[in-house]
Amino acid sequence: MSIPKRMAGPADPPGRWRRPGARPGLLGRPWGPGLVAMLVAMLVTLAGRGVARLAASTDVADRDARVARVAASASEPRDPPSPVPSRGREDGSADRTDGAGLPGAGAAAIGGEDGSVVQVANLIYARVKSSQCFSDHFLIQAERVSSIATSRRFHAVKLSSGELFSFPFVIMTGEGEFELPADERRNLRRYLEKGGFVLASAGCSSLQWDGSFRREISRVFPDQPLRELSIDHPVFHTVRDIDRVHVAHGTAQPFRVLVLGTRVALLYSADGLNDTKNATGCCCCGGNEIVNAEEININVLAYALSF
Secondary structure (H helix, E strand, O other): OOOOOOOOOOOOOOOOOOOOOOOOOHHHOOOOHHHHHHHHHHHHHHHHHHHHHHHHHHHHHHHHHHHHHHHHOOOOOOOOOOOOOOOOOOOOOOOOOOOOOOOOOOOOOOOOOOOOOEOEEEEEEOOOEEOOOOOOHHHHHHHHHOOOOEOOOOEEEEOOOHHHHHOOEEEEEEOOOOOOOHHHHHHHHHHHHOOOEEEEEEHHHOHHHHHHHHHHHHHHOOOOOOEEOOOOOHHHHOOOOOOOOOEOOOOOOOOEEEEEOOEEEEEEEOOOOOOHHHOOOOOOOOOOOEOOHHHHHHHHHHHHHOO
């Protein structure tokens, strides 16, 4: 005997064929487990994107606020100490070590961090220009691949201040033209002569910044022209062995260095070592930035701390 299928008709009350206790769902039908899971996943994704955007904007705002506070503060000139690590400097000689045994101390404890942690600064120069769009991600990587203990963030510091001499390693970068006032030129020369190291980089391969930087360094050290650095120099073989500098397009411009005595005191890239893909809120749009910048920056840091 065949049993006819029950078909809902106009006289059927709404929800008659709903499971007991089921709630009305989309289009008047019950929501199955699959639909509920899909909707929950969509809500979680949307919420996660919102949190990520909020975190990124907060990070950029915090960074800008720190730089603004330093730029607005008054400089306090004082007799600068040597910015180089104390170990290996007591007899005035360079205590060179390899990438696995680099000195970790040097800068005074800053921001509550241990004094054995290497502090790295980004410069505020030409009074108001700051080195913001340079990724600090290489500091974290340096700890993972060597024995260097570093601060996880840059410290903004004025080029004209005595605080500059608390840092063995500083970053100088930016875009557009600039000119250093006389007191900043004097302080930069003293810093480098006392053993400090500057890693300079034209932000997003800025031609204007490149021209200004070369001019200013020639004024600071008129008798010490910048030299080209060959790929076989020890700076490329401290922690990682680097046999090529990769850029987004074409061939990389050679690094240029300032040599004082037997050591490189300043390394400069006209293409850019900023690694902006890892710098929050920054983008190199149209430049020819160095692709393997993070590895190179780790090597440069290791080299600078080996003297």
